[in-house]
Amino acid sequence: MNDVIGTILNHRSIRHFEDKPLTEEQIRTIVSCAQAAATSSFIQAYSIIGVKDPVKKKKLAELAGNQEYVEKNGHFFVFCADLYRHTLIGEKEDKNVEASLESTEKFMVALIDTALAAQNAAIAAESLGLGICYIGGIRNNLEEVKGVLHIPDRVIPLFGLAVGYPAKVTGQKPRLPFEHVYHENGYEQNKEVNLHQLDVYNEIIANYYQQRTNGVRKDHWTEQMAAMLEKQTRMYMKEFIQKNKLDLR
Amino acid sequence: MNDVIGTILNHRSIRHFEDKPLTEEQIRTIVSCAQAAATSSFIQAYSIIGVKDPVKKKKLAELAGNQEYVEKNGHFFVFCADLYRHTLIGEKEDKNVEASLESTEKFMVALIDTALAAQNAAIAAESLGLGICYIGGIRNNLEEVKGVLHIPDRVIPLFGLAVGYPAKVTGQKPRLPFEHVYHENGYEQNKEVNLHQLDVYNEIIANYYQQRTNGVRKDHWTEQMAAMLEKQTRMYMKEFIQKNKLDLR
Numbered sequence: 001m002n003d004v005i006g007t008i009l010n011h012r013s014i015r016h017f018e019d020k021p022l023t024e025e026q027i028r029t030i031v032s033c034a035q036a037a038a039t040s041s042f043i044q045a046y047s048i049i050g051v052k053d054p055v056k057k058k059k060l061a062e063l064a065g066n067q068e069y070v071e072k073n074g075h076f077f078v079f080c081a082d083l084y085r086h087t088l089i090g091e092k093e094d095k096n097v098e099a100s101l102e103s104t105e106k107f108m109v110a111l112i113d114t115a116l117a118a119q120n121a122a123i124a125a126e127s128l129g130l131g132i133c134y135i136g137g138i139r140n141n142l143e144e145v146k147g148v149l150h151i152p153d154r155v156i157p158l159f160g161l162a163v164g165y166p167a168k169v170t171g172q173k174p175r176l177p178f179e180h181v182y183h184e185n186g187y188e189q190n191k192e193v194n195l196h197q198l199d200v201y202n203e204i205i206a207n208y209y210q211q212r213t214n215g216v217r218k219d220h221w222t223e224q225m226a227a228m229l230e231k232q233t234r235m236y237m238k239e240f241i242q243k244n245k246l247d248l249r
Numbered sequence: 250m251n252d253v254i255g256t257i258l259n260h261r262s263i264r265h266f267e268d269k270p271l272t273e274e275q276i277r278t279i280v281s282c283a284q285a286a287a288t289s290s291f292i293q294a295y296s297i298i299g300v301k302d303p304v305k306k307k308k309l310a311e312l313a314g315n316q317e318y319v320e321k322n323g324h325f326f327v328f329c330a331d332l333y334r335h336t337l338i339g340e341k342e343d344k345n346v347e348a349s350l351e352s353t354e355k356f357m358v359a360l361i362d363t364a365l366a367a368q369n370a371a372i373a374a375e376s377l378g379l380g381i382c383y384i385g386g387i388r389n390n391l392e393e394v395k396g397v398l399h400i401p402d403r404v405i406p407l408f409g410l411a412v413g414y415p416a417k418v419t420g421q422k423p424r425l426p427f428e429h430v431y432h433e434n435g436y437e438q439n440k441e442v443n444l445h446q447l448d449v450y451n452e453i454i455a456n457y458y459q460q461r462t463n464g465v466r467k468d469h470w471t472e473q474m475a476a477m478l479e480k481q482t483r484m485y486m487k488e489f490i491q492k493n494k495l496d497l498r
Contacts, residue, residue: 002252002376002377003251003252003253003376004252004253004256004372004373004375004376005278005282005373005376005377007253008282008285008286008369008372008373009281009282009285011285011286011287013287027431028427029254031427031430031431032258032427033254033257033258034430035424035425035427035430036257036258036260036424037257037260037368037371038260038262038371038381038382038383040383040385041385041477042422042470042473042474043474043477044424044425044430046430047430047431047432047436048430048431048432049431049432049433049434049435049436050431050432050433050434051433051434052433052434053434056434056435080436085443085447086474086478088440088443088444088447089447089471089474089475089478090475090478092444092447092471092475093471093472093474093475095475095476095478095479096479097475097478097479099481099484100478100479100480100481100482101478103481103483103484103486103487104486104487104490104496105388105482105483105484105486106478108360108388108407108486109385111357111360111361111364112360112363112364112407112408114361114364115360115361115363115364115365115368116364116367116368116371118365119286119364119365119368119369119372120257120368120372122286122287122365123253123257123369123372124253124254124257126253127251127252127253127254128251128254132287133287134287134289136289136290136358139354139357148435149432149434149435149436150435150436150438151435151436152436152438155436158357158361159361173291175284175285175293176284176293178277178280178281178284181280181283181284181293181295181296181297182276182280182296182297182298182299183296183297183298183299184298184299184300184301185298185299185300185301185302185305185398186298186305186397186398186399186400187296187298187329187398187399187400187401187404189399189401191337194334194337195337195341198334198337198338198341221291222338222341222342223342224291225291225292225335225338225342226338226339226341226342226344226346227344228290228292229335229338229339229344229346229349229350229355230344230345230346230349231349232348232349232352233349233354234352234354235348235352235354235498237352237353237354237357238352238353238496238498241353247353247487247496249484249487
């Protein structure tokens, strides 16, 4: 196993960081790595906002559901899908780009571009001995997040990335078995097979919790997921995205 | 610079591969690395289809706009946003998860989850001396792609990833300068600054083409982007996604 694969397989989310800020050099390296990711037709449809201002970090931590590690970390990045730059390009070049920018296709392109860049940033940070945690919680209230960070239309903060020196390292939860995620030549649509796979994975997850909690927890993955999905969360998103002139047609 | 950052910064898209298939071990390693990526609330909302069947590869290459490297590579992965598994979970656990699964929020979660996993796969492959190319072209005609790969509702093939031993290595195009992508504490909304940045980057890109083509090409980035965005492509996407019971509310 080489160092790259070792770093990738060793990933775990870190939620407790030392009180030690990243250096400017570390921030630049992480952003350069983000930018080295592939980008659809060279569109580069993202921006990254680094938040240092303690007042803004505190506010974002509250907005993300009182997650302390949004405030207390080495650096807090906000990864944004960004088609504002391309709105300006349309004006500058006097071309009608509105229909494209408002399309579901370009919304998807911007989301994918941003996530590819973010994952490079995450791996680069981890390779430097830093820990990371993605913060989807900033999507709880994007209108206010946009206000705090002065973000224009056609720019959607997708998630935060808290980065810093790990103060507490947690375990890794077992992922879905290889055969459940990887299909060859076609998607496995046999429902009996699919349901059996869920049972198998439930056992794996139940064993994991049982061992970690000395038998107290025995959750199944499908229970966890059903309970999570039964609650309707962030249902304002469609309206919000369309108000931001994206995913309209 | 460590090996991980070296690998990340050395990325370039490879479009010519040797006629040498990946081993099963390489495929497993790449998929394991994909699965090690962070996933929103442990939802694991993606599947990966590996295509070996030469007839299917040829068909996918045609559908992606006659891209030869979709057919000729060491292995072809199709990364799919996947909420079908969670549809089954709702049935199994007898919970109403429909509204969640149909939400724009969960559509975004699935796209982000899939892209994070894919970028891990890409970096892992590159660390093994393999080259990669993302194939957005499979989105040209997703209905047919779904047919070829027997893909159910709530599963959207987002992009392909061609992987293999590089037969021809190309250069790296310069990305947007650091200051254009990275904002501190708030988004830089001064339009004069934004437009000046586009001019600066246009010069960088023009110089790059001029040097690579002995002065023949002098394209500006904003020209390229405006010309691309003026064309409305894949405008069927909204209807297609909603027909697949995603991004409906």
